[in-house]
Amino acid sequence: MRKLMMAAAIALPMFGTAAIAQETVKIAYIDPLSGGGASIGEIGLKTFQFLAEELNAKGGVLGKKVEIVAFDNKTNPQESLIQAQKAIDQGIRILTQGNGSSVAGALSDFVTKYNERNPGKEVLYFNYAAVDPVLTNDKCSFWHFRWDANSDIKMEALTNYMKTATAIKNVYLINQDYSFGHSVRTAAKSMLGAKRPDIKIVGDELHPLLKITDFAPYIAKIKASGADTVVTGNWGQDFALLLKAAADAGLKVSWYTYYAGGTGGPTAVKQANLNHQVFQVGEGIANLDNKPSQEFEKALRAKYDFSLFYPRAVNQMRMLAAAADKAKSIDPVKVALALEGMEFDVFNGGKGNMRKDDHQFFQPIYISSLGDRTEKEPFDEEKTGWGWKLVAKIDSAQTMLPTTCKMERPK
Amino acid sequence: MLELIVMSTLNGVLYGMLLFLMASGLTVIFSMLGVLNFAHASFYMLGAFFGFQISRWFGFWPALLIAPLLAGALGAAVERFGLRRVHKNGHVAELLFTFGLAFAIEEVVQIIWGKSPVDFRVPSVLDFPAFTIFSTNYPAYKMFMLLVSIVIFAALLITLKKTRIGLIVQAALTHPHMVGHLGHNVGRIFMLVFGVGTALAAVAGVIAGPALVTQANMAGLLGPILFVVVVVGGLGSLPGAFAASLLIGLVQTFAVSMNGSLSGAFGPLSPDYAATWLADIWNVTIAQIAPIMPYLLLVLILIFRPMGLLGTRDT
Numbered sequence: 001m002r003k004l005m006m007a008a009a010i011a012l013p014m015f016g017t018a019a020i021a022q023e024t025v026k027i028a029y030i031d032p033l034s035g036g037g038a039s040i041g042e043i044g045l046k047t048f049q050f051l052a053e054e055l056n057a058k059g060g061v062l063g064k065k066v067e068i069v070a071f072d073n074k075t076n077p078q079e080s081l082i083q084a085q086k087a088i089d090q091g092i093r094i095l096t097q098g099n100g101s102s103v104a105g106a107l108s109d110f111v112t113k114y115n116e117r118n119p120g121k122e123v124l125y126f127n128y129a130a131v132d133p134v135l136t137n138d139k140c141s142f143w144h145f146r147w148d149a150n151s152d153i154k155m156e157a158l159t160n161y162m163k164t165a166t167a168i169k170n171v172y173l174i175n176q177d178y179s180f181g182h183s184v185r186t187a188a189k190s191m192l193g194a195k196r197p198d199i200k201i202v203g204d205e206l207h208p209l210l211k212i213t214d215f216a217p218y219i220a221k222i223k224a225s226g227a228d229t230v231v232t233g234n235w236g237q238d239f240a241l242l243l244k245a246a247a248d249a250g251l252k253v254s255w256y257t258y259y260a261g262g263t264g265g266p267t268a269v270k271q272a273n274l275n276h277q278v279f280q281v282g283e284g285i286a287n288l289d290n291k292p293s294q295e296f297e298k299a300l301r302a303k304y305d306f307s308l309f310y311p312r313a314v315n316q317m318r319m320l321a322a323a324a325d326k327a328k329s330i331d332p333v334k335v336a337l338a339l340e341g342m343e344f345d346v347f348n349g350g351k352g353n354m355r356k357d358d359h360q361f362f363q364p365i366y367i368s369s370l371g372d373r374t375e376k377e378p379f380d381e382e383k384t385g386w387g388w389k390l391v392a393k394i395d396s397a398q399t400m401l402p403t404t405c406k407m408e409r410p411k
Numbered sequence: 412m413l414e415l416i417v418m419s420t421l422n423g424v425l426y427g428m429l430l431f432l433m434a435s436g437l438t439v440i441f442s443m444l445g446v447l448n449f450a451h452a453s454f455y456m457l458g459a460f461f462g463f464q465i466s467r468w469f470g471f472w473p474a475l476l477i478a479p480l481l482a483g484a485l486g487a488a489v490e491r492f493g494l495r496r497v498h499k500n501g502h503v504a505e506l507l508f509t510f511g512l513a514f515a516i517e518e519v520v521q522i523i524w525g526k527s528p529v530d531f532r533v534p535s536v537l538d539f540p541a542f543t544i545f546s547t548n549y550p551a552y553k554m555f556m557l558l559v560s561i562v563i564f565a566a567l568l569i570t571l572k573k574t575r576i577g578l579i580v581q582a583a584l585t586h587p588h589m590v591g592h593l594g595h596n597v598g599r600i601f602m603l604v605f606g607v608g609t610a611l612a613a614v615a616g617v618i619a620g621p622a623l624v625t626q627a628n629m630a631g632l633l634g635p636i637l638f639v640v641v642v643v644g645g646l647g648s649l650p651g652a653f654a655a656s657l658l659i660g661l662v663q664t665f666a667v668s669m670n671g672s673l674s675g676a677f678g679p680l681s682p683d684y685a686a687t688w689l690a691d692i693w694n695v696t697i698a699q700i701a702p703i704m705p706y707l708l709l710v711l712i713l714i715f716r717p718m719g720l721l722g723t724r725d726t
Contacts, residue, residue, distance in 0.1 A: 035628045042527055072526075123707040177699060203670075206699050211632065213623035214426070216553075220418035221698075223547055224668075237528070237624065250540065250548035336428035 024065045028087035031099045033072035036210030039263040040236045051317040077106035091097035098129025101180040108144045122332040132179045136358040140405035145359045147312040152282045155187040157365045163195045172203040172227035215245035229254045232237040238266030247272035266381035276371035284311035284348030285388035286379035314347040358405035414545035427660025428560035432615035434640040434652040436608025442584045442647025446505040452634035453516035453611040458616025459625045463531040471534035478614040486609025490602045521627045528626040639709045645722020666701035
């Protein structure tokens with residue numbers, strides 16, 4: 001009798017959770033919520049929660065409520081795998097992660113192997129920000145989908161713009177010392193070399209990822225090199241602190257960046273008084289002339305004290321809903337097949353396309369600069385009064401780079 | 412080139428002085444109590460967070476005074492009620508105690524202030540460029556940090572060398588039993604030294620907080636380097652800790668500014684090896700390995716001069 005009661009005591013709650021699990025679609029958000037990456041990890045989490053609420057307000061995914069479950073990976077690949085396993089053990093079938101290509105590489109590998117070993121219990125990995133090209137080339141996986149333009153696509157766009165800026169003579173590269181930083185510097189060197197052979201690369205720096213708290217020594221070096229332009233893929237605290245040190249030292253150069261809009265970035269840019277001298281390449285900005293995205297921006301800012309840094313996350317969540325509708329199922333394999341080749345009206349306007357060959361999403365790419373606003377730019381950033389101004393738009397078709405991916409699909 | 416040397420020297424000296432503020436307490440505590448306090452950098456972090464919170468309420472200047480006092484009192488309490496009890500069970504127990512304490516403090520800080528960086532700003536009176544050399548501004552706040560460090564260093568030196576308390580502390584460093592037999596309360600001296608040591612670390616925290624980043628992992632980022640300073644300088648030697656702090660500050664800052672690599676010295680690697688692990692080693696610059704330079708120094712010192720630069724004891 002006692003045994004029976006104990007068994008019931010254990011089993012009953014389990015039935016309970018199983019019943020609830022069917023009512024919700026859980027997405028594991030695996031990103032830094034402590035350490036150097038926490039400032040942007042937390043904003044990412046709130047963005048996804050906001051997007052989940054948006055979907056739930058419209059009835060959820062196939063009538064099921066969407067829930068974001070947060071896991072802190074400390075920007076550490078090892079820790080990420082532990083957290084991913086934890087998420088899977090809780091019955092979560094969709095993982096999302098963005099900060100750090102080193103993490104993304106490990107996760108993609110992990111998910112692929114897990115799915116091989118556990119047929120029928122497949123897990124999907126949605127990558128919203130890790131942009132190392134290798135993830136959709138040599139190391140591509142059927143279970144991995146990337147909504148952010150990869151690093152080479154961004155550099156292609158950035159250098160196409162830099163080609164026309166004749167003031168650029170001496171370029172300094174400073175990047176984080178890991179796979180993504182390496183791909184930025186390699187692409188910058190080869191693309192600038194091809195498009196503007198007259199430009200001199202006067203410095204090529206790699207520094208430890210999210211470990212540096214004072215960039216003054218690096219700024220002194222940039223200054224001494226005589227550079228007039230800096231190209232950097234730095235993100236999170238590594239960008240904000242770099243610009244803070246530049247502001248302190250009074251370094252006046254142009255900055256071509258991937259992630260100047262991240263937490264603390266605009267504040268540091270304003271502090272350095274670099275009016276329209278800091279450029280960013282990305283899939284969208286708040287000040288695009290597009291009504292739905294501006295409405296969304298207003299709603300987000302009304303709720304939180306930050307602006308939308310991840311238009312790609314919006315596309316990701318909305319496409320998940322669309323794919324589930326199309327597949328009439330939330331089974332990961334069916335959702336994945338529905339996502340392949342899917343055309344989608346992206347958040348900032350225009351058409352996007354999830355390429356079947358490598359699961360890379362292609363979308364219009366924008367280059368913008370931060371500084372004084374006119375009436376065309378209603379939104380500022382981090383209460384600095386400065387906002388992003390559109391400088392150039394590159395259509396999806398012109399961002400299509402070839403891939404070396406040989407996708408292995410489930411049979 | 413001259414510009415880079417001057418700027419790197421300034422930055423290096425500043426970083427070195429910050430290290431010294433912390434290492435001085437650590438090294439004195441070690442030589443007296445014979446315990447490597449793993450939680451020392453945690454008091455640096457506590458100083459920064461106390462400083463942040465108090466400057467929110469009363470402004471930066473009161474914070475600069477109150478935060479170290481608070482952290483020092485906490486440090487003294489840790490010695491009195493924690494370490495002294497654990498002491499009976501030997502050095503390993505003490506070591507493990509401070510080790511656990513470091514984690515506990517980090518967790519508490521995370522619970523109270525969260526995991527992401529807090530917005531600890533440079534006070535507006537010091538938020539201007541102090542001077543401009545080679546068209547580079549040097550922030551006034553950094554000059555202030557330098558000044559505070561130098562003042563504390565001088566005060567510490569005078570206290571230790573010229574006052575009666577200093578004499579007793581110095582004596583207790585080497586002959587604690589003798590000092591006890593002479594009628595001094597060695598336990599209280601230990602508590603005092605522990606309190607002052609942790610308060611010094613907290614001063615470093617308050618002044619470094621706004622310039623660097625105040626977040627829950629800041630102890631973890633600086634902790635290991637402190638031990639390098641203490642070992643390189645010589646365990647228990649204050650002048651040694653001073654020399655080692657400056658040395659490490661300068662080494663790390665200058666290493667960042669250097670671009671030399673094996674390929675620079677011996678020419679590019681033959682293309683046959685381009686895809687092997689050798690290519691990585693060949694092309695890595697001194698700037699890239701700057702963060703591990705102090706640890707390299709630690710290993711070399713332990714091999715060739717185990718007592719440290721100015722140490723006398725071979726521990």
